[in-house]
Amino acid sequence: MAESFFATLECELLDRRRFATPSEAQRAVFAFIEGWYNPHRRHSAIGYASPVQFERQNAAASS
Template identity: 50%
Template sequence: MRLSVGRRGQCWDNAVAESFLASIKTELIHRQAWPTPTAARQAIFEYIEGWYNTRRRHSRLGYQSPTAYENSTHMPAAT
């Protein structure tokens, strides 16, 4: 595997990660006050595993969910 490392100032290197962080902040984090860090962690886990990976479609993946994309490409599991 070859890591993607660009020169300083090339913002598109992290575009997918930045998009994910913007989505989670907009769709979950900033919508309510969190009483404890544990409650926030649990909500983030449920958002990622229950919605983001299984049902939310992504333009970068041909408008498939990450789970559907992995299943359709038969990618081996990361270890």
């Protein structure tokens, strides 16, 4: 799956743009990831919780 993601990132974003600064590239990659990744989809590896739920549970347990 990681190879598929990086191929999509390269094809959809990196091959289509030139960035003036590394910071600009970093912001564009971050925005791409946030738009591509579904933080509300449940994952079996984390007890069928969404990544958002999992992070909240761990933050509460750490406090």
